[in-house]
Amino acid sequence: MSILVTGGAGYIGGHVVRLLLERGDEVVVVDDLSSGSASRIRGAKLVQLDLSDTGRRAELVETLRANDVTAVIHFAAKKQVGESVLRPAWYYEQNVGALAGLLLALEEVGVRDLVFSSSAAVYGATPSGLLDEETPTRPINPYGATKLIGEQMLAAIAQTGTIRATSLRYFNVAGAGWPELADTAVLNLVPMVFERLDRHEAPRIFGDDYPTADGTCIRDYVHVLDLARAHLAALDTTSEGHRVFNVGTGTGSSVREMIDAILEASGADIEPVVEARRPGDPAEVVADVGLIERELGWRAKLGLREIVESAWAAHVRA
């Protein structure tokens, strides 16, 4: 019996693979290594395969059978919002096409349990404040749309009774559970600030005139290790149908608070510069995490300090 982790060689998948191996599960990773690295998954079996390549479906089916896979965690996807705007067809192929192919393979073999990496990007341009799972989903870019379509596919298939699925809508993921598993992409606030500090440039704040306590945008940062544990909680409590959960901390941190924490962790003595607002940034986006607490018994344990210190420790080691 084993767990198939697609995209397991990536940042978040690598953390989940590590936790599964630590508790004694057999793990098979399917990953094309387009952004992942085999060095993250020592101890797991790796099948290098592009899930959007329909010509390799038989190999995927064979992998499921040969390893007696009982459940799947599907991380594999492209995740850059800007790139999704420039190459939407490719994003639909990578994120929607690959999932459809995976689901056909699961159907063929009879694997029923699936946990899916969704995103708070499904909510789109929301009014500021706490978002629960009933908040209307109106993605504003192809990346967010591919995640919403993924959820809709799972809901439709779960309704037939073929699969039992859980979609986890991640808020802002950061930090590192182990330094060697850290995020290497420079797409989010924390790595972006690190990159500025490396160049001895001041971190940038986009707008300090939002209706928040210090005027800067507020987001919900969840430690990748907490997020990884949420996948195990989902895996261990499967139920019929399709469930959707926000995964965040329920507490917002402002951009200025985050930058101050990074400056403290790094010891850098440099004042952030304030620039114009970026279009489309809501003032405050924070997860209502009541549902996942009630249904899965999961809640985040780690806070801003642990996120920043673990990310910085990994950065200086790299």
Ligand SMILES: NC(=O)c1ccc[n+]([C@@H]2O[C@H](COP(=O)([O-])OP(=O)(O)OC[C@H]3O[C@@H](n4cnc5c(N)ncnc54)[C@H](O)[C@@H]3O)[C@@H](O)[C@H]2O)c1
């Ligand atoms: N990091 C975040 O802040 C965040 C937030 C919300 C949702 N997510 C979602 O979480 C998942 C994991 O994100 P991550 O941050 O670990 O990204 P990542 O890029 O580090 O990991 C993605 C992994 O999937 C693999 N992959 C990509 N396309 C593939 C394909 N066609 N076939 C096989 N493997 C493929 C990559 O090689 C990589 O190992 C993604 O689905 C992403 O959309 C991430």
